[in-house]
Amino acid sequence: MGLMFKNYFKTAFRNLWRNKGYSLLNISGLAIGIACAGFIFLWVKDELNFDRFNKRIDQLYLIRENQKYDTYTATFGSTPAPMAPAMQAEIPGIANTCRLGGWGTSKLITIGNKAMYAKGAYVDPSLFSMFTFPFVEGNAKNAFGQLYSMVITQSTAKKFFGNEKNVIGKTVRVDNKQDYVITGVIKDIPENSTVQFEWVSPFQIWWNENKSWAKTWGNNDLTTFAELKPHVAPASVNKILYNFIQKREPQSNARPFLWSAYDWHLRDEFDNGVQTGGGRITYVHLFSVIAWIILFIACINFMNLATARSEKRAREVGVRKVLGSGRRALVLQFIGESMLIAALSAIFAVTLMSLLLPAFNLLVQKNLTLGLANPVHFTALIVITIICGLVAGSYPSFYLSSFNPVSVLKGLKMKSGSAAITRKGLVILQFSMAIA
Helix, strand or coil, X not given: CHHHHHHHHHHHHHHHHHCHHHHHHHHHHHHHHHHHHHHHXXXXXXXXXXXXXXXXXXHEEEEEEEEEECCEEEEECCECCCHHHHHHHHCCCEEEEXXXXXXXXXXXXXXXXXXXXXXXXXXCCXXXXXXXXXXXXXXXXXXXXXCCEEEEEHHHHHHHHCCCCCCCCCEEEECCCEEXXXXXXXXXXXXXXXXXXXXXXXXHHHHHHHHHHHCXXXXXXXXXXXXXXXXXXXXXHHHHHCCCCCCCCCCCCEEEEEEECCCCCCCCCEECCEECCCCHHHHHHXXXXXXHHHHHHHHHHHHHHXXXXXXXXHHHHHHHHHCCCCHHHHHHHHHHHHHHHHHHHHHHHHHHHHHHHHHHHHHHCCCCCXXXXXXXXXXXXXXXXXXXXXXXXXXXXXXXXXXXXXXXXXXXXXXCHHHHHHHHHHHHHHHHHXXX
C-alpha cells in the first residue's frame, strides 16, 4: 500500500513538473482563491468573536430604551444616571451594574511640558469585575481609592510616559484644571471589544460636575451595563424594567430592557422598538457565502483545465489499464494529484496572505493576524485544502478514468462531447456565480 501511494506521488509530481505552465496556472489560480477566501474568513472570525474575551459574557447586558413617538418607537442606548444603583438595589436578578459617563470624551492630558488628547470615561469601579480587563500594574480593589485617580491602558502608559516602568503614583493634569494620580494600568483592550477607552476615572467625578441635572429620571445621559446573576432569565428582569422609570418619572415614555452582549456588535438593528436580528451579522453571512463561492469558482477553473487537456492523459490511462490498473486506482491517482496541487496552492496562498495582510488590514480597519500557530486557524486551512482538492479533482478523476484503453491505444479520437458540454456548463455556472 505504501509503495502504491509512493508511486502515485512520484507520478503526480513528474506530471506537474513536465507541464510547468499548466501546473503554474492551476496552482496560482487555486492559491488566489484560497487566499481571498482566507482573508474573508479571518474577517468573519474577528466579527463573530467581538466581546467574547469577556469571561462573563453570558451575564453581561446593556440597558437600552424604547421611546414611543406618535406611531413609531425609537430605540436608544442612553439611560438616567440614578437607574444603575436603583436596579442593583431593587431587582433580585441583578448581580452588578456599571455606568459610563462621558464615554468617548477627549481630555487634554499634560505631563510636564508634554500635552496630548486621550479618550476615556468616568466609570463605576464595578467595571473591572464585570468586564475582563486584567491589571498589569495595581489592582481593581485599589484602583479608585481616591477621587481624582486614573486607570490607563498599557498603550496609554507608553503614550504618556514613554518606556518608563512602574507608573503608578505618577501625576497627570487634565484639561489644565485638575491633577489626577495614576492608580492602575490594564492590558490593552482587544480591538474587537465594544467597550473601548484609553483611560477611566471614578464616576463620582462626573456625578459631582453634572448632578444638578443628571439626578432626575427624565434625563438620559449615560450608558448603563448590567450583570445578571447566574441562571437568571433576562425576561424576568425585563418585566420589572418595563415600568421601572415610570415609577419615578410618570411623564417619561421610556421603556428600558436588557440587550445581550452577544448582540452588541452583530445584531444592533431595531425597527419600531423590535430587534430585527439584522446588523453586521448580515455582512458576516454575506461574505461567508462569497468566500465559498470564490473557492468554488477556483475549483471550477481546475476542473476545466484538467478536462481540457484530457487527451494528453488518455494514453497514460490506456497503458495503466492494460497493465492491470482498475478504475478505482486511477480515480485515487487523479484525486491524489489534485490534493497535491491543492496543498501547493495552500502554501502559496499563505505566502500571498502574509505579504498582503497589512494592505488588507488597512482596507478593513482591523489588526488581523494569520495565527497559524492557533489550532483553529491551522485546522481551517487544512480543511479548506482538502475540500478544494476533493471538489476540484472529483470530475476530472472520474472522467479520465473512464477512458476505453483499446480505443486509446488504437489512436482513435476520444469522444469529448460530454466533457465539452460539462465544461461549458461549468463556465456558465462560474459566470453566474460571479455576477450574483
